Each structure stands twice: as C-alpha cells, then as structure tokens.
Amino acid sequence: MTVTVRFAPSPTGHIHIGNARTALFNWLFANKANGRFILRFDDTDVARSRQEYADQIQKDLFWLGIKPDVTAHQSSRFVTYEAAVETLKAKGVLYPCYETPDELERKRRLRLSRRLPPVYGREALKLTDGEKKAFKAEGRKPHWRFLLPNFAADPFAPQRTEVHWDDVVRGPQTVDLASMSDPVLVREDGTYLYTLPSVADDIEMGVTHVIRGDDHVTNTGAQIALFKALDAEQPAFGHHNLLTTSTGEGLSKRTGSLSIKGLREAGIEPLAVASLAVLIGTSESVAAVYSLDELVQRFEPTATSKSASKFDPADLDGLNRDILHAMPFATAKPRLAELGIEGEKAEPFWLCVRGNLDRFADAAEWWTIISKKGRPATEFSAEDEAFLAQAFAELPPEPWDQMTWKVWTDRVKQVTGRKGKTLFMPLRLALTGRDSGPELANFLPLLGVEETQARRP
Ligand code: GLU
Numbered sequence: 001m002t003v004t005v006r007f008a009p010s011p012t013g014h015i016h017i018g019n020a021r022t023a024l025f026n027w028l029f030a031n032k033a034n035g036r037f038i039l040r041f042d043d044t045d046v047a048r049s050r051q052e053y054a055d056q057i058q059k060d061l062f063w064l065g066i067k068p069d070v071t072a073h074q075s076s077r078f079v080t081y082e083a084a085v086e087t088l089k090a091k092g093v094l095y096p097c098y099e100t101p102d103e104l105e106r107k108r109r110l111r112l113s114r115r116l117p118p119v120y121g122r123e124a125l126k127l128t129d130g131e132k133k134a135f136k137a138e139g140r141k142p143h144w145r146f147l148l149p150n151f152a153a154d155p156f157a158p159q160r161t162e163v164h165w166d167d168v169v170r171g172p173q174t175v176d177l178a179s180m181s182d183p184v185l186v187r188e189d190g191t192y193l194y195t196l197p198s199v200a201d202d203i204e205m206g207v208t209h210v211i212r213g214d215d216h217v218t219n220t221g222a223q224i225a226l227f228k229a230l231d232a233e234q235p236a237f238g239h240h241n242l243l244t245t246s247t248g249e250g251l252s253k254r255t256g257s258l259s260i261k262g263l264r265e266a267g268i269e270p271l272a273v274a275s276l277a278v279l280i281g282t283s284e285s286v287a288a289v290y291s292l293d294e295l296v297q298r299f300e301p302t303a304t305s306k307s308a309s310k311f312d313p314a315d316l317d318g319l320n321r322d323i324l325h326a327m328p329f330a331t332a333k334p335r336l337a338e339l340g341i342e343g344e345k346a347e348p349f350w351l352c353v354r355g356n357l358d359r360f361a362d363a364a365e366w367w368t369i370i371s372k373k374g375r376p377a378t379e380f381s382a383e384d385e386a387f388l389a390q391a392f393a394e395l396p397p398e399p400w401d402q403m404t405w406k407v408w409t410d411r412v413k414q415v416t417g418r419k420g421k422t423l424f425m426p427l428r429l430a431l432t433g434r435d436s437g438p439e440l441a442n443f444l445p446l447l448g449v450e451e452t453q454a455r456r457p
Pocket of ligand 1: 010042198211216
C-alpha cells in the first residue's frame with residue numbers, strides 16, 4: 001500500500017515552527033517511502049476557521065518546500081461524517097447526553113470528592129425514553145458521546161482495557177481506555193469535534209501513517225477504538241515531541257509566536273527553519289542542511305527525544321548564515337534578479353558577497369556599494385590620506401583577476417612600509433566605505449580598474 005500521510009492543521013491562526021515540525025516529519029516520512037502527502041484543513045470549527053489562514057498555511061508549506069499531493073477541507077466533507085455517525089448509532093456506540101457544562105462540572109467534582117477518577121460516569125445511558133422526551137420538550141439538544149469499549153458486559157463497570165500500538169516515533173505505546181471519558185463526537189448544535197472527522201477522513205483517504213504531536217497520544221487510544229467501531233484497519237501512529245521556547249513556554253498558533261510567516265518576513269531562509277524544526281530534539285546535531293533531500297537522508301523518526309525540546313530562536317541566525325554562505329549561484333540567481341541584481345556581474349558578485357550575508361536581502365546593500373559610482377563618504381586622517389594617495393598610485397595595470405589584490409598590496413607594503421591593519425583598513429574603507437565585508441581579492445576585480453581609481457580619496 002502506498003504510504004500516505006496527512007498534515008491536518010486547523011486554520012485558526014498562522015502556523016509556527018512547531019507546526020512546521022509536524023508538517024516536515026510527515027513530508028520527510030512520505031518522501032523516504034515514495035509516498036503521498038495530504039494537506040487536510042481541520043476546519044469543522046466554522047467560528048474560528050478562516051480561509052485567509054488556510055491560504056497562508058498553504059503558502060508557508062510551499063515556501064518550506066512542501067508540495068501536497070492532495071489538499072482537502074473538512075468543511076466540505078460532512079457527508080462522510082454523517083455516514084460515520086449513522087454507523088456508530090446503528091451499532092449502539094454513539095449515545096445522546098443532555099448534561100449542561102455546569103452539570104458535568106458538578107458531576108466531575110463529586111467523583112473527585114469520592115476519590116473516583118474524574119471521567120464521565122455514563123449517566124446518560126440510563127435515561128429512559130420518557131426522560132429524553134422531556135429534555136427535548138424543554139428545548140435541550142443532545143451532544144453525542146462514543147461508548148468506549150472498556151467494559152465486559154456492564155458499561156457502568158469499566159475495566160482496564162489496554163490499547164497498544166507500535167509508535168513510529170516513540171516505540172511501543174499503551175493507553176488504558178478505562179482512564180478516559182467517552183469522548184463527545186458531536187456537539188449540541190450538530191457540529192463535530194475533531195475526533196470523528198479525523199478518523200473518518202483517515203479511513204476514506206487511505207492514510208497509512210498518522211504523524212502528529214505527542215499532545216495527541218491519549219486521543220490515539222480513543223481514535224483506535226473508533227477505527228475498530230467503523231470496521232476499519234487502524235493506521236500506524238507516530239507522535240513527536242513538542243517544541244517549547246527556552247523559557248519552557250509552548251508555541252501557540254493563536255498568539256502568533258514564531259510564525260512561519262513572521263520568520264519569512266524577518267529574512268530567515270526556509271532551509272534554516274527546516275533544519276531547526278526537524279533536527280532539534282533528535283540525536284542528530286542541529287546543523288544547516290542545504291536541501292530537503294539531505295534532510296530526508298538525515299531524518300530518523302525513532303531518534304526523536306520523548307520529552308519536549310527547548311529551542312532558541314537565535315539559533316536560526318547561525319543556520320541562516322551557514323545556508324547563505326554556501327548557497328550556489330543557481331539557487332540565488334532568481335532571487336538576486338528580484339533585487340535587481342542581474343547581468344554578467346551577478347555570479348561573481350554573489351560568490352564574492354555571500355560569505356558576508358546575515359540575510360539574503362543584505363546582498364542589495366553590497367550591490368549598491370559596488371555599483372554606486374565614486375568615493376564612499378568616508379573621512380580619513382591626513383596621514384591615511386597621504387598613505388592612500390601613495391597606494392592608489394601603485395594600482396597595477398589591467399587585466400585584473402583574483403591575484404591583483406595581493407600584487408597591489410605587496411607593492412604598497414614595500415613602498416609605504418605599512419603592514420597589517422594599518423595597511424588594509426584604510427584601503428577597505430576607501431573602496432567599500434565599510435570596515436568589514438567580503439574578501440577584497442574578489443571585490444577588486446568586480447569593481448574594475450576605472451571604478452577603483454574613481455574611489456581614490
Ligand atoms: N488539527 C489537529 C491539530 O492541529 C490535527 C491533529 C492530527 O493530526 O490528527 O492538532
């Protein structure tokens with residue numbers, strides 16, 4: 001069977017680096033197995049879901065290099081969920097409950113005070129037809145719970161019922177179905193909670209591997225029971241650890257912390273995000289990868305830590321630099337063109353400056369420094385000015401190449417007796433207007449003899 005995974009974000013905000021981890025784990029897993037990747041928007045919560053967020057998520061994934069084979073929206077798949085509801089009702093494992101949130105809270109406290117686990121006591125199963133009618137007459141609408149298969153004959157006497165799976169990230173897992181409440185699948189207003197649509201879709205879409213954050217481990221127990229109740233084979237599951245900031249805070253889609261959109265706008269490269277999002281909290285060291293293919297090779301889900309991984313967003317800066325410093329011209333070319341950097345100088349320019357970039361956009365500043373005619377606005381002491389006059393008089397004749405700088409500065413050393421910083425710094429300042437920057441051996445031939453002469457102070 002073709003390996004099929006899905007990334008199922010709810011479009012209620014911008015996805016962050018932790019969501020990118022889930023998306024990439026799925027993408028890399030599918031790629032390793034030549035499988036399929038489904039992007040499925042969990043948008044059954046109509047009040048909080050927005051199309052603009054869904055559009056942005058799609059853009060963010062593309063930017064990261066993830067191109068889904070299929071894109072689906074749960075909001076247009078209600079027929080599937082209604083059919084699942086009918087199946088469960090026919091089997092007698094979906095039952096109506098009429099408690100209000102207050103009543104449920106009271107029941108929960110009562111159980112706690114009796115030292116019973118605070119799970120739902122299935123009181124609604126005892127309702128007679130008359131009682132249900134009376135509720136209806138009152139205008140109360142039921143919500144619907146899934147009767148977990150955690151009892152032998154009497155649902156009021158739940159027994160330890162272990163559900164097992166061999167997690168593709170965490171290894172063997174066990175959840176006890178008696179430790180949880182029967183999950184509500186359908187709300188009073190007829191809308192679906194996440195649990196059922198997710199399973200119904202996974203069945204219909206042929207999902208073979210459900211890979212998601214480890215906040216879903218308990219859910220998986222109930223969902224495995226749902227797969228069975230719907231007469232379907234359960235897929236394989238994988239739960240990766242979550243990312244937290246260095247202060248231990250979780251990331252939230254709603255607060256927009258470290259959103260992919262924000263990182264992109266801050267000039268962080270997609271591969272820097274991907275390197276960090278995938279490699280942190282694994283036995284691999286966090287280092288820049290230069291293509292998603294390379295990440296596919298390095299990705300080993302079982303090497304993921306089981307506890308939350310703290311990460312420092314500042315690490316992205318270092319990864320970003322590493323990626324830019326090694327970026328081939330072919331990759332940079334279209335983006336340079338967007339900055340107006342084109343023509344025969346574009347390639348030597350890129351090779352000259354890439355090692356000095358923190359952000360790709362910084363290339364534009366260096367292009368301006370190279371292209372702007374005449375002397376940069378720099379003040380020199382009288383002594384340095386005299387030195388520079390002597391130095392510029394020694395510029396070698398054309399043709400110029402990477403060796404010209406050495407030939408020139410060797411000669412200047414001889415003539416002026418200067419060496420080290422006192423020799424190089426005034427030259428750098430005169431040529432670039434900056435006290436640091438790319439190798440002047442590469443910079444000088446880019447500038448050319450005429451423009452170099454023009455920068456003589
Ligand atoms: N919408 C759910 C989430 O973002 C999906 C979980 C899942 O992959 O099943 O947590």
